[in-house]
Amino acid sequence: MKYLTILVSFIFSFSILQASEVSEWFEKESNQFLEIMNNNEGTESENYEKYKSFVNKNFAIKSIAYGLIGENIIKKSKDHELSLYLEVFTDYLIKTIYKLANSNSSSTIKLKDVDIKDDIYIIRSEISFKKSSANLYWKVINTGSSYKIIDVIVENTSYFVTKKSEFNKILRKNRGSLESLIIQIRKI
Numbered sequence: 001m002k003y004l005t006i007l008v009s010f011i012f013s014f015s016i017l018q019a020s021e022v023s024e025w026f027e028k029e030s031n032q033f034l035e036i037m038n039n040n041e042g043t044e045s046e047n048y049e050k051y052k053s054f055v056n057k058n059f060a061i062k063s064i065a066y067g068l069i070g071e072n073i074i075k076k077s078k079d080h081e082l083s084l085y086l087e088v089f090t091d092y093l094i095k096t097i098y099k100l101a102n103s104n105s106s107s108t109i110k111l112k113d114v115d116i117k118d119d120i121y122i123i124r125s126e127i128s129f130k131k132s133s134a135n136l137y138w139k140v141i142n143t144g145s146s147y148k149i150i151d152v153i154v155e156n157t158s159y160f161v162t163k164k165s166e167f168n169k170i171l172r173k174n175r176g177s178l179e180s181l182i183i184q185i186r187k188i
Contacts, residue, residue: 019114022121022140025147029058030109037101051098060141060148064160065089068167069178077178088182
């Protein structure tokens with residue numbers, strides 16, 4: 001019984017330490033994001049480059065992109081198609097974040113809590129702008145060298161689930177053609 005208590009205490013302490021690390025990472029990165037968002041001095045091009053750098057640094061882009069199309073499409077696609085898809089999806093994600101952020105200037109992000117489930121950190125936060133606010137959940141993984149965002153859930157709507165449904169609809173309509181999906185993403 002004594003060893004079980006020690007083991008449970010160790011696991012609990014380790015979980016708290018991990019939650020503390022991801023909380024520090026989140027605070028730092030969300031503050032950087034807000035600085036970019038609230039920067040009215042830079043040109044549009046300069047601000048876009050800052051968003052691009054932020055997204056490349058903090059999002060698990062390849063995991064998200066490949067997760068959206070599924071293993072069957074990945075297996076049947078050629079390397080150059082997958083490379084082009086990843087490039088187009090990355091640009092699409094950056095533009096999505098850029099447009100979303102530019103429509104919500106003078107915002108604040110407040111960390112509420114961190115939960116760990118199946119090696120995925122679920123960070124609950126609240127974003128406030130003017131007199132309104134929204135709950136945001138960030139699904140984050142530890143890659144060993146850094147933390148990466150794999151999904152953002154705004155008011156119970158998952159970016160990943162929404163895009164997976166949208167992309168699957170395009171793929172079904174075009175008999176699984178990754179090339180057709182790339183063309184459609186470029187149009188969005």
